[in-house]
Amino acid sequence: MTKFNKNELESPIIFLGFGFLASHVASHLKILNYNIRILDKSSCDLLDAKKVASYLKSLPPNPIFIISAAVTRLHSNDKNSFNQNIKIVQNILDSLPQDTEHIIFFSSIDVYGLNPSIPINESSLINPYDHYSMAKFVAEFLLQKESELRGFKLTIFRLSGIYGNGDQGKSTINKMVYSAIKERQIVLTGDPLVERDFIWVNDVAILSDEIIKNSIVGIFNIATGRSITIWNIAKLIAKSVGPKVEILQQLNKKDDNRAFRLHFDITKLKVVFSTIEMTPLEDGLSQYLIDFK
Numbered sequence: 001m002t003k004f005n006k007n008e009l010e011s012p013i014i015f016l017g018f019g020f021l022a023s024h025v026a027s028h029l030k031i032l033n034y035n036i037r038i039l040d041k042s043s044c045d046l047l048d049a050k051k052v053a054s055y056l057k058s059l060p061p062n063p064i065f066i067i068s069a070a071v072t073r074l075h076s077n078d079k080n081s082f083n084q085n086i087k088i089v090q091n092i093l094d095s096l097p098q099d100t101e102h103i104i105f106f107s108s109i110d111v112y113g114l115n116p117s118i119p120i121n122e123s124s125l126i127n128p129y130d131h132y133s134m135a136k137f138v139a140e141f142l143l144q145k146e147s148e149l150r151g152f153k154l155t156i157f158r159l160s161g162i163y164g165n166g167d168q169g170k171s172t173i174n175k176m177v178y179s180a181i182k183e184r185q186i187v188l189t190g191d192p193l194v195e196r197d198f199i200w201v202n203d204v205a206i207l208s209d210e211i212i213k214n215s216i217v218g219i220f221n222i223a224t225g226r227s228i229t230i231w232n233i234a235k236l237i238a239k240s241v242g243p244k245v246e247i248l249q250q251l252n253k254k255d256d257n258r259a260f261r262l263h264f265d266i267t268k269l270k271v272v273f274s275t276i277e278m279t280p281l282e283d284g285l286s287q288y289l290i291d292f293k
Helices: 020-031 049-057 079-094 131-150 172-183 201-214 230-241 267-272 281-292
Strands: 013-016 036-039 064-067 102-108 153-159 161-163 185-188 198-200 218-222 246-249
Touching (some): 013 020, 020 036, 020 201, 064 079, 102 131, 102 201, 153 201, 161 172, 161 201, 172 185, 172 230, 172 281, 185 230, 198 201, 201 218, 218 267, 230 246, 230 281
Parallel strands (some): 102 153, 161 198
């Protein structure tokens, strides 16, 4: 693994929000000798404009921001959470240092809506369908406008489902693996033919490093380009965990409020990040099960 001396990486990397995904990205960048700083709920409430301003004024020159802070869909998905997600981004932009070098924003593929044309690429129609997806799209818009006005570099990751070590209760993969190992069964509550494309969390960390090193800008759908039905994912997990894992179906209408088919054309991702290969689900699951156990 290549390491850099501190003189080569002068710009501090500021994490605004520090959940499951951000912690993996930060750990990877720290190994590579980046100057990491973290702003999370314990150190500053991003909904408090005065506290955000105070923190951002104290930063070293030419900061690079990675914005992952958000009220997630798992926590809330209503008018209040929408307003909070927009306020977080607006508070950051209102106090953003003039010498900001680059912003990486973690968005979501949910901005494409419930019935996107297949395959999805970065030029596909934007059609947010709930408070969470609309908040992500509005945040993208605000960041893009400020980037044009102020001249800082901007990279937007539209993320598909993420899994990896530490995603306790936060991913579909985790829920199925936990149930398979602990209860010897996987209960599918939604349509088993729903197709998804899951991302190994370490891939996002590797991509983030490339973004920073090479000043890459633009919007990228982060996916493997290979969608798999939930039923086949459950079968793969059951086979990997071992014998006597039963797959059950228990239809729950509440689980039907997400897109049915998600197929991605990742040509842009492959061209720009030509040296990086996204981890296939089969390979990621093998490592995930080792970490889980």
